[in-house]
Amino acid sequence: MPDIAVVTGASGGIGAAVARAIHAKSGGQLALCLHYNGNASAAAALSKDISGSVTVQADLSTAAGRKTLLETALSMGNPYCLVNNAGIDRPHEAALLIDESSFDKIMDTNLRAPLFLMRDFAKEMARNESGVIVNISSVLARKAVVGSAVYRASKAALEALTLQFASELGPKGVRVIAVAPGFIETPMTAAIDESQRAAIKKDVALGSFGTADSVAESVWHAIENQYLSGAVLAVDGGMGL
DSSP: OOEEEEETTTTSHHHHHHHHHHHHHTTTOEEEEEEESSOHHHHHHHHHHSTTOEEEEOOTTSHHHHHHHHHHHHHHSEEEEEEEOOOOOOOOBOGGGOOHHHHHHHHIIIIIHHHHHHHHHHHHHHHHTOEEEEEEOOGGGSSOOTTBHHHHHHHHHHHHHHHHHHHHHGGGTEEEEEEEEOSBOSTTGGGSOHHHHHHHHHTSTTOSOBOHHHHHHHHHHHHHOTTOOSOEEEESTTTTO
């Protein structure tokens, strides 16, 4: 059976770049299982460009959605790679205005979903004594920005889980790495107004937003480098310094 790479949130800017990079750099040796939730047209267009890929719609904040994704991947072959990319950064609420419903929404998507996907996919990888999980974190796991308290907490916790899973799964042949982008040019960041963009760039050593391809290159490095595990790779242009 073929080896499968699963990319969650593949219809977004970073997810699509990651999927294309895996397909290109693996020479098509890794079949792509492309998850999406809201943007069916973008997922379909991506799948059309990547031969042999399969799309699956699922709400990963639910156990049923995660089961659907796992079963789809298993129907395709052996899950070798899982990229936990799907995530949300809203609502933006100042620390004293955080609502419990906002906490639940962000944590269910950014922490609960990748945690239990790691658990379930790693069981399959451990059976084959081979696999790699890449979690997409954020520079904000280590940097305060007003309105990002819950998002920041979700990503910091995801990095902690990355290290824990790497420690426990290493002896089973499974590597776990996090990639932490800074501000990347995507449809999500396109909504940031010019004054905010200018202020953010002042915090970035390289003075600019990054590209989705730069994140995808680091994800591929994490997949390809067989001695890399338990690391958090910053792709933030020096914003986290």
